[in-house]
Amino acid sequence: xxxxxxxxxxxxxxxxxxxxxxxxxxxxxxxxxxxxxxxxxxxxxxxxxxxxxxxxxxxxxxxxxxxxxxxxxxxxxxxxxxxxxxxxxxxxxxxxxxxxxxxxxxxxxxxxxxxxxxxxxxxxxxxxxxxxxxxxxxxxxxxxxxxxxxxxxxxxxxxxxxxxxxxxxxxxxxxxxxxxxxxxxxxxxxxxxxxxxxxxxxxxxxxxxxxxxxxxxxxxxxxxxxxxxxxxxxxxxxxxxxxxxxxxxxxxxxxxxxxxxxxxxxxxxxxxxxxxxxxxxxxxxxxxxxxxxxxxxxxxxxxxxxxxxxxxxxxxxxxxxxxxxxxxxxxxxxxxxxxxxxxxxxx
Amino acid sequence: xxxxxxxxxxxxxxxxxxxxxxxxxxxxxxxxxxxxxxxxxxxxxxxxxxxxxxxxxxxxxxxxxxxxxxxxxxxxxxxxxxxxxxxxxxxxxxxxxxxxxxxxxxxxxxxxxxxxxxxxxxxxxxxxxxxxxxxxxxxxxxxxxxxxxxxxxxxxxxxxxxxxxxxxxxxxxxxxxxxxxxxxxxxxxxxxxxxxxxxxxxxxxxxxxxxxxxxxxxxxxxxxxxxxxxxxxxxxxxxxxxxxxxxxxxxxxxxxxxxxxxxxxxxxxxxxxxxxxxxxxxxxxxxxxxxxxxx
Numbered sequence: 001x002x003x004x005x006x007x008x009x010x011x012x013x014x015x016x017x018x019x020x021x022x023x024x025x026x027x028x029x030x031x032x033x034x035x036x037x038x039x040x041x042x043x044x045x046x047x048x049x050x051x052x053x054x055x056x057x058x059x060x061x062x063x064x065x066x067x068x069x070x071x072x073x074x075x076x077x078x079x080x081x082x083x084x085x086x087x088x089x090x091x092x093x094x095x096x097x098x099x100x101x102x103x104x105x106x107x108x109x110x111x112x113x114x115x116x117x118x119x120x121x122x123x124x125x126x127x128x129x130x131x132x133x134x135x136x137x138x139x140x141x142x143x144x145x146x147x148x149x150x151x152x153x154x155x156x157x158x159x160x161x162x163x164x165x166x167x168x169x170x171x172x173x174x175x176x177x178x179x180x181x182x183x184x185x186x187x188x189x190x191x192x193x194x195x196x197x198x199x200x201x202x203x204x205x206x207x208x209x210x211x212x213x214x215x216x217x218x219x220x221x222x223x224x225x226x227x228x229x230x231x232x233x234x235x236x237x238x239x240x241x242x243x244x245x246x247x248x249x250x251x252x253x254x255x256x257x258x259x260x261x262x263x264x265x266x267x268x269x270x271x272x273x274x275x276x277x278x279x280x281x282x283x284x285x286x287x288x289x290x291x292x293x294x295x296x297x298x299x300x301x302x303x304x305x306x307x308x309x310x311x312x313x314x315x316x317x318x319x320x321x322x323x324x325x326x327x328x329x330x331x332x333x334x335x336x337x338x339x340x341x342x343x344x345x346x347x
Numbered sequence: 348x349x350x351x352x353x354x355x356x357x358x359x360x361x362x363x364x365x366x367x368x369x370x371x372x373x374x375x376x377x378x379x380x381x382x383x384x385x386x387x388x389x390x391x392x393x394x395x396x397x398x399x400x401x402x403x404x405x406x407x408x409x410x411x412x413x414x415x416x417x418x419x420x421x422x423x424x425x426x427x428x429x430x431x432x433x434x435x436x437x438x439x440x441x442x443x444x445x446x447x448x449x450x451x452x453x454x455x456x457x458x459x460x461x462x463x464x465x466x467x468x469x470x471x472x473x474x475x476x477x478x479x480x481x482x483x484x485x486x487x488x489x490x491x492x493x494x495x496x497x498x499x500x501x502x503x504x505x506x507x508x509x510x511x512x513x514x515x516x517x518x519x520x521x522x523x524x525x526x527x528x529x530x531x532x533x534x535x536x537x538x539x540x541x542x543x544x545x546x547x548x549x550x551x552x553x554x555x556x557x558x559x560x561x562x563x564x565x566x567x568x569x570x571x572x573x574x575x576x577x578x579x580x581x582x583x584x585x586x587x588x589x590x591x592x593x594x595x596x597x598x599x600x601x602x603x604x605x606x607x608x609x610x611x612x613x614x615x616x617x618x619x620x621x622x623x624x625x626x627x628x629x630x631x632x633x634x635x636x637x638x639x640x641x642x
Contacts, residue, residue, distance in 0.1 A: 065440060069438075069440075071439060071440050071443065073443075118623075118626060118627055118630075121626075121627075121630040122626050122630045123630070124439045125382050125439050125443070125580065126576070126580070126626060126630060126631065126632075128382070128439070128440075128443055129382075129572050129576055129622070129626075130622070130623060130626050132569075132572060132619075133572070133573075133619040133620075133622045133623050134623070136569075136615075136616060136619045137616055137619055137620060137623070140612060140615070140616040143612070144612070206642070208640055208642055209642060212642075253569075257447055260440075260444055260447075261444070261448075264440070264441075264444055268440065305459065307455075307458065307463075308454075308455040308456070308458035308459045308463075309455060309459075310455070311451045311452070311454050311455030311458070312451070312452050312455035312456060312459075313455075314448075314451050315447075315448040315449060315450070315451030315452035315453075315454075315455065316448070316452055317448070318444055318445065318447065318448030318451070319430055319445055319448040319449060319452065322434060322437075322441050322444060322445045322448070323430060323433050323434065323445070326437065326441060
């Protein structure tokens, strides 16, 4: 049982992780994450990298949709802009990855600003459809602007390297993805303790009231689009180094939807939610795949069921969470924590 | 000149079908405020109902359409009751995502029930093409268009003259007042979903007779967004006009811009470019109701 919450200084009160218990768990998590690749096999490592990349994108989408209330159905397109910018910087300009990836972030940031400009006038469902249009248009550009994007063949990218160390295996990429994902999660968590972040939340809760309280709506909304696209662009850039090739098929509308599913399943407007959701949404289809492979021993045509079942499970996951647990996995976790906070005494 | 006329006419024909899909979409939006991303999948399911009736039970086309309409109505009512009613009054993102989730479920179910294969309807319409002056219209485009027009007309009459239609319009106009006048709002919600599913099924059949059906047919559902934005999400007349404008735009872009621009698919992207431009100028579409916000 944990009792008492006594702070002696403002610094202690402002800390992101406030209690010794929270800090201890964080240390355990960090140790586990560093130890993980030396224990896990290639397949698990591949999944971990995938989760890391999607986590950055989901954090970004959560900033825009979960915290600022602007629905984006075009987040995969922002990832795509980041990925192509990174790929072009890496192949045409021979930029090292530590320049190419931020270049991808910056390019996505710019694209986000352009898509965000109409958001002052277009609201809610209409904005959702406008971002859907952005997704369709960007996908078309990726496919057809052949001189830059290489058309449907895409662009092959050499692995990232730092001072002679090449991040060319899943194990090595892990140590590229993990610090960046952790850094972005930390940045996102801190964002909502600043004036700008609080303005985002005010805009979500009631944009007109926020404006009356002195929040510059236009600037705030654009900033939300840009921040969120930066995250998406970095995720896209990392994806390029991790997948070693970028093609238009990498960033379809279904990826945008998957990212939305992640933040909904995890919990809209929470940082932990983006993490839980990303892990859950990425791993559930893989679990289903393993199950199907088991079932294949019983009946050889079980694999034909895999893709339809994946669609059904994905849809049921979204519908189920929205109907039964609209605040997502983050709420389940905090309910469990509340239960144990007073345990073994009843509430 | 003949090329232009041909493009215009086939644009209007596709547009009529888009309009039919869009009307089902608008009916749901007006009554319940839900953007239905599962429209395309409802189309696909409805078309498969009709296809099954025609191939497995050898039912004539008219009977198959009735069966499909009935099945679709059941699906629509179930969706509204089980999934959307608990979400009434929730944030926009929840409502959007729940229909996206539904569309994914429908797609998976259809793949299991009807497999992923491509199916074509048995020949239904007479093969003789329709000749309108210099324009030749293949019969497999002309008759579906006529069916779509008839369905739209029927819906318009239903809304205008029947008691239920009036009640639905009242609900769309002002829920609280309609409720105060003794209209059963929940029944109207349920009805609007049933109507939407039926129009979607009809549209699915119509499209299926043109080019065959598969579980991927639902992808067509995305194309209605430019249509409904053009017309305004809550305008039935706008949906009709929007459908035809988008149909014509697609065909003109395909006919004239495709040779000029690199790569293919101008036809598919042009309506979305138009969508963005329209939203920039008129944030609520051309005929949509401007929402007045109060604190």
